Amino acid sequence: xxxxxxxxxxxxxxxxxxATFLGSxxxxxxxxxxxxxxxxxLSVWQLQEPVGSPGKPTTISSSRxxxxxxxxxxxxxxxxxxxxxxxxxxxxxxxxxNSKYARSxxxxxxxSGGAADWSLRGSHRLSATLRVVSVTSNVxxxxxxxxxxxxxxxxxxxxxxxxxxxxxxxxxxxxxxxQTLHTVGHVPVGxxxxxxxxxxxxxxxxxxxxxxxxxxxxxxxxxxYKQYFKAGSYNQSTSDSTTKGARVAxxxxxxxxx
Numbered sequence: 001x002x003x004x005x006x007x008x009x010x011x012x013x014x015x016x017x018x019a020t021f022l023g024s025x026x027x028x029x030x031x032x033x034x035x036x037x038x039x040x041x042l043s044v045w046q047l048q049e050p051v052g053s054p055g056k057p058t059t060i061s062s063s064r065x066x067x068x069x070x071x072x073x074x075x076x077x078x079x080x081x082x083x084x085x086x087x088x089x090x091x092x093x094x095x096x097x098n099s100k101y102a103r104s105x106x107x108x109x110x111x112s113g114g115a116a117d118w119s120l121r122g123s124h125r126l127s128a129t130l131r132v133v134s135v136t137s138n139v140x141x142x143x144x145x146x147x148x149x150x151x152x153x154x155x156x157x158x159x160x161x162x163x164x165x166x167x168x169x170x171x172x173x174x175x176x177x178x179q180t181l182h183t184v185g186h187v188p189v190g191x192x193x194x195x196x197x198x199x200x201x202x203x204x205x206x207x208x209x210x211x212x213x214x215x216x217x218x219x220x221x222x223x224x225y226k227q228y229f230k231a232g233s234y235n236q237s238t239s240d241s242t243t244k245g246a247r248v249a250x251x252x253x254x255x256x257x258x
Contacts, residue, residue: 030082030083030084030251031068031078031083032078032079032080032081032082032083033078033080034068034069034078035065035067035068035069035070035071035072035077035078036065036070036072036076036077036078036085036086037065037066037067037068037069037070037071038067038068038069038070038078039078039083039085040085040250040253042062042065042066042070042106043062043066043111044062044108044109044110044111044116044255045062045065045106045107045108045109046059046060046061046062046065046106046107046109047059047060047065047071047076047104047105047106047107047232048060048096048103048104048105048106048107049073049075049076049103049104050075050089050090050093050094050095050102050103050104051075051093051094052094053094054094055094055095055096055097056094057093057094057095057096057102057103058094060076062109062113063113074088075087075088075089075104076088076104079249082249082251083251084131084249084250084251085249085250085251085253086133086247086248086249086250087104087105087232087233087247087248087249087250088104088233088245088246088247089101089102089103089104089105089139089232089233089234089235089245089246089247090102090235090241090242090243090244090245091136091235091237091238091239091240091241091242091244091245092238092239092240092241092242093235093242093245098153100238101234101235101236101237101238102235102238102245103232103233103234103235104232104233105230105231105232105233105234106230106231106232106253107145107228107230108228108229108230108255115147115228116147116228116229117147117148117226117227117228118147118226118227118228118257119202119226119227120199120202120203120218120222120223120225120226120227121202122199122202122257122258123198123199123200123256123257123258124144124198124199124227124229124256124257124258125196125197125198125199125254125255125256125257126142126144126196126197126198126229126231126254126255127194127195127196127197127208127252127253127254127256128141128142128194128195128196128231128250128252128253128254129192129193129194129250129251129252129253130192130193130194130195130248130249130250130251130252131190131191131192131193131248131249131251132161132189132190132246132247132248132249133189133190133247133248133249134189134245134246134247135161135162135163135189135235135245135246135247136163136235136237136244136245136246137162137163137236137237138160138161138162138163138235138236138237138246139160139161139233139234139235139236139246139248140158140159140160140234140236141159141160141161141195141231141232141233141234141248142158142159142195142197142229142230142231143155143156143157143158143159143197143229143230143231143234144156144157144197144199144205144227144228144229144230145227145228145229145230146175146222146225146226146227147225147226147227147228148225148226149224149225149226150175150224150225152175152176152177152225154172154175154176154177155170155172156171156172156205156218156222156225156227157169157170157171157172157197157205157207157216158170158179158234159195159197159207160236161187161248163189165186165187165188165189166183166185166186167183167184167185167186167187167193167195167209168181168182168183168184169181169182169184169207169214169216170182171205171216172219172222173219174219174221174222175221175222175225182214182216184207184209184212184214185209185210185212187210192251193209193210194208194209194210194211194252195207195208195209195210196208197229199218199227202218202223203217203218203220203223204216204217204218205217205218229255231250231253232248232250233245233246233247233248
């Protein structure tokens, strides 16, 4: 078994009993013997992994992720001690053409099978309960990414976890690039915490970390774009090492639109 924890399983479970596993009533219902799709509703996600051919990471479709016998491997698997949906992204791995960093990360999809691509109007929310098991320097664990509406491939917002325990949100200055960083919390490595990244009113990002919410205006240059959520382990450091990287365990993951 891949070693995935620095906390005893009993300790982990004690900290996440209020987290909701999609498709289950509570974290206590998580089955550590099944693939992540047996504990989480992965019908609205597809997975990108840090393997494949240069510039073309492997993508696992939603249909292959779903159910107790769904896809899992060394980069995406169920922790057999506590049922956590776990993502591993090494410092050396296949990357997308627009990034030098490897990722094991979910990309939001529609239940119909198409790629999610929603307007800033309305309300949109990504919420998670997780812990960063290990990280070399920095990992992105959740984001709102730009979809159709222009040529930019930037995110609107990225939520980072630093190796020193700081939780930092990066809000993009414009579709052309440039982030403003805001420290929004601190949690030691291996401790469970929660976040919610939401859009309200079409022009505001509402970020909640461990129950504390901050608001950030969305620059008008983003208004023509549609968006989608991402979550997992998007490692933010690179080297020739396949053993160093970021391992992130999720105990709850939910998307809602209204």
